Amino acid sequence: MSNRTLIRGGLVVTAADEMHADVLVEDGRIAALAAHNSPVSQGWTAARAIDATNRYVIPGGVDAHTHMELPFGGTFASDSFETGTRAAAWGGTTTIVDFAVQTVGRALREGLDAWYAKADGNCAIDYGFHMILSDVNEQSLKEMDLLVEEGITSFKLFMAYPGVFYSDDGQILRAMQRSAVNGGLIMMHAENGIAIDVLVEQALARGETDPRYHGEVRKVLLEAEATHRAIQLARVAGAPLYVVHVSAEEAVAELAVARDKGLPVFGETCPQYLFLSTDNLAEPDFEGAKYVCSTPLRPREHQAALWRGLRTNDLQVVSTDHCPFCFTGQKELGRGDFSKIPNGLPGVENRMDLLHQAVVDGHITRRRWIEIACATPARMFGLYPKKGTIAPGADADIVIYDPHAEQTLSVETHHMNVDYSAYEGRRVTGRVETVLSRGEVVIDQRTFTGRAGHGVYTPRSTCQYLDH
Ligand SMILES: NC(=O)NCCC(=O)O
Ligand SMILES: [Zn+2]
Numbered sequence: 001m002s003n004r005t006l007i008r009g010g011l012v013v014t015a016a017d018e019m020h021a022d023v024l025v026e027d028g029r030i031a032a033l034a035a036h037n038s039p040v041s042q043g044w045t046a047a048r049a050i051d052a053t054n055r056y057v058i059p060g061g062v063d064a065h066t067h068m069e070l071p072f073g074g075t076f077a078s079d080s081f082e083t084g085t086r087a088a089a090w091g092g093t094t095t096i097v098d099f100a101v102q103t104v105g106r107a108l109r110e111g112l113d114a115w116y117a118k119a120d121g122n123c124a125i126d127y128g129f130h131m132i133l134s135d136v137n138e139q140s141l142k143e144m145d146l147l148v149e150e151g152i153t154s155f156k157l158f159m160a161y162p163g164v165f166y167s168d169d170g171q172i173l174r175a176m177q178r179s180a181v182n183g184g185l186i187m188m189h190a191e192n193g194i195a196i197d198v199l200v201e202q203a204l205a206r207g208e209t210d211p212r213y214h215g216e217v218r219k220v221l222l223e224a225e226a227t228h229r230a231i232q233l234a235r236v237a238g239a240p241l242y243v244v245h246v247s248a249e250e251a252v253a254e255l256a257v258a259r260d261k262g263l264p265v266f267g268e269t270c271p272q273y274l275f276l277s278t279d280n281l282a283e284p285d286f287e288g289a290k291y292v293c294s295t296p297l298r299p300r301e302h303q304a305a306l307w308r309g310l311r312t313n314d315l316q317v318v319s320t321d322h323c324p325f326c327f328t329g330q331k332e333l334g335r336g337d338f339s340k341i342p343n344g345l346p347g348v349e350n351r352m353d354l355l356h357q358a359v360v361d362g363h364i365t366r367r368r369w370i371e372i373a374c375a376t377p378a379r380m381f382g383l384y385p386k387k388g389t390i391a392p393g394a395d396a397d398i399v400i401y402d403p404h405a406e407q408t409l410s411v412e413t414h415h416m417n418v419d420y421s422a423y424e425g426r427r428v429t430g431r432v433e434t435v436l437s438r439g440e441v442v443i444d445q446r447t448f449t450g451r452a453g454h455g456v457y458t459p460r461s462t463c464q465y466l467d468h
């Protein structure tokens with residue numbers, strides 16, 4: 001009884017269903033659901049009752065792409081695990097999967113241990129890790145197998161950023177071959193970084209130094225070409241493939257062709273590509289630097305293809321790629337040379353709200369909102385049904401969501417450790433009200449009641465989405 005919480009009267013929305021139901025939480029898990037005010041739920045007793053009348057009761061968000069404290073461009077992403085996971089909770093996300101980084105010349109183990117240490121005791125919500133492979137060699141290929149056994153079941157490779165994270169096609173093929181055997185999922189940053197670097201050099205030589213040139217040199221065709229190449233390499237290796245931060249219509253088309261052939265190829269996009277555009281990159285007085293990320297923001301016309309992809313399931317997941325850098329002192333490193341602007345946008349706090357706005361605007365249905373933001377990322381990365389749904393036995397990661405509240409997104413009110421909002425002034429309908437993480441209330445009617453250290457490392461099984 002003392003470990004029980006009852007959530008009454010809300011509309012429970014999962015990827016599969018919507019029903020007016022009461023939810024019983026016990027010992028951090030969902031114990032039972034029953035029709036609202038049914039004889040069954042009327043018999044339930046609990047130490048705490050939450051009235052969810054006129055609210056949605058949804059699974060906590062699963063953000064499968066964050067970069068807390070990522071070293072990049074001579075600086076570090078400005079959210080620590082403490083500030084970033086607290087902000088995530090404010091935004092209705094109860095699990096993140098962050099990227100541990102292998103340093104070139106070093107073991108995966110060393111990078112992973114560093115990330116365990118950064119996160120340990122600091123997180124407000126649960127977390128897992130992917131591993132960035134920056135140096136594919138005999139040793140790191142062997143280590144991949146061990147990591148999969150340890151619950152690090154996905155590996156990011158970069159076709160971009162030569163000299164930093166970049167892998168060549170041979171390295172990519174080897175890693176894919178290994179993943180075909182050990183069950184790991186290869187996540188691909190699909191941009192032709194070698195060609196982009198030529199265009200960067202040529203642009204700078206012409207004196208084109210403003211942030212908007214970041215978008216111009218990172219061409220749509222070079223995203224599409226890399227996406228195509230990654231798909232073919234995965235086919236040769238017999239491995240599934242997950243393409244991260246898809247931004248261009250032509251890249252979605254490559255995924256669609258592959259999926260029409262029945263290939264296990266999946267794609268993720270991010271709110272910034274759905275809601276922002278090259279118009280933001282072109283903002284004057286270096287303000288465009290706030291919107292520098294890779295893949296880059298695209299002309300607004302690409303957004304329709306991304307929304308369509310999310311509806312047709314050519315794209316399966318919306319993650320944030322949360323990688324914040326303050327404008328002052330960090331983005332400013334690239335004044336006079338756009339290639340020195342640290343790449344990345346803040347957004348871990350905004351994803352659930354922006355996608356709810358997409359429901360309001362008619363881009364996606366309510367259930368698809370939960371599918372792309374909670375259930376599928378959990379399945380894709382081996383966390384389901386512990387995470388991503390509301391069902392008996394699942395972790396009680398639950399958001400009470402007010403679909404009628406109006407809010408204005410702003411740096412003045414957000415909780416991310418960054419000095420601007422990429423969505424400054426944007427009005428959205430819907431707001432997180434209360435959040436439970438494993439049954440503990442971490443946001444209580446818009447007050448943070450969680451704590452650093454509540455969140456635990458969550459090992460993952462291999463991809464559970466391969467038959468989709
Ligand atoms: N996306 C971005 O611009 N920064 C984070 C690193 C990455 O995901 O490529
Ligand atoms: Zn990337």
Ligand SMILES: [Zn+2]
Pocket residue numbers: 065066067321323
């Ligand atoms: Zn990323």
